[in-house]
Amino acid sequence: MAVTGILLVLFLVAHMLGNLKVFTGETSFDHYAHWLREIGSPLLPPAGYLWLQRTVLLVAVLAHIGAATALALRARAARPVRYAHRKAVKGSYAARTMRWGGVIILLFVIYHILDLTTGHLNPQGDAGNPYGNVVADFAPERWYVTLFYTLAIVALGFHLRHGAFSAFRSLGQQTPKGERRARAAALVLAVALSAGYLVVPFAVLTGLVA
Template identity: 50%
Template sequence: MTVEHAQRRTPKVAKTNSVFKKAVMAVSGIIMVLYLIAHVVGNLKAFSGAEAFNSYSGWIRTVGNPAVPGQTTLWIIRLVLLAAVVAHFWAAVSLWRQAKRARPQGYVTKKAVAQSYASRTMRWGGVIIAAFIIYHILDLTTGTVNAEGFDSTPYDRLVASFQNPFVTIFYAISVILLGMHLRHGIWSATQTLGQSNRRREKTVSLFAIGFATLLTLGFLLVPFSVLFGLID
């Protein structure tokens, strides 16, 4: 039987295969997760008072001195993170577009049987998290959108920012989205890097939930402590 195909859009031979893109996504994700662990530990310094927090912040900028001059280490970390963000974003957009091409016409009725809220919100959740990170850097690193401005100490900026309930709520929503992103991300990265199997599946899933919850709670601790006056 000869079948005449409707305008069938098949990409030219894929230069980069979809699994390779997923591996890029997984590895860049792991780099960012490692950074987040260091980040949440640093945040908790806020409970040791202004001086400890500010000197920690100063230390980050001078790590490795005098062996490496000035802010070299800091910039290396920033560049690695930026590369990870760009790679993660590239892989996500590329796979998103591939998925759109793979099903241009959707179902009239479609029921999900297995997908979690976390896995469903990976793409738009990721976009919201990216927007949050930009705001977060402008607020607390550069002070551009912070009430205290860029002349202030990091601790002052922290307190000024989170005393505003709207900032704290935006932060909380973003961090919870991040937690869900990680819950599916950790499981997905394990699969993508070929490290999952039937025996490990449950452990990986439980670890992903535990890790994501712990990290989210760690990040929520400081802003809410500021909002409720435990840190001022």
């Protein structure tokens, strides 16, 4: 679960950096989007790299969900009889909402693909104008899309905060000093990625990007 989580985080970082190119202007952003379809050419067919990336990500997501399910079943099997009285377990909000956060993120990913990848849910839906699709998607009159996007990214931030810390633990971090560093690093990662993803829709909503 830690390994697949790290793979997905690396994709999130790369995807966020690509999104931020929207601030460099329409021409630059569209050029970047089209360049992604040409990576590996002529060895790979048009959009071959993107389909390879999508396949790897799909396998990683399925493996991540499978690992989460296996851990949940293992925890339940370890205590088949419920406690008659169970003390409240101290933990962060992120830790207590990992499963629900994962479900929200999965639903958002499905919507996001139908919106900005296939264009079925995008008001413009023009594959040749990625910049225009982004602007049309987060236009002021579609504030509810920005709201949904924000809720999903906040859920992602909580998920990342606890997930990154857990990954550090799973991969060998055990000392108290290391735990403090892991918590700090997980928090910085979650905040940075959340801010990086949210700045684009709000820039469009406020007219900074148009």
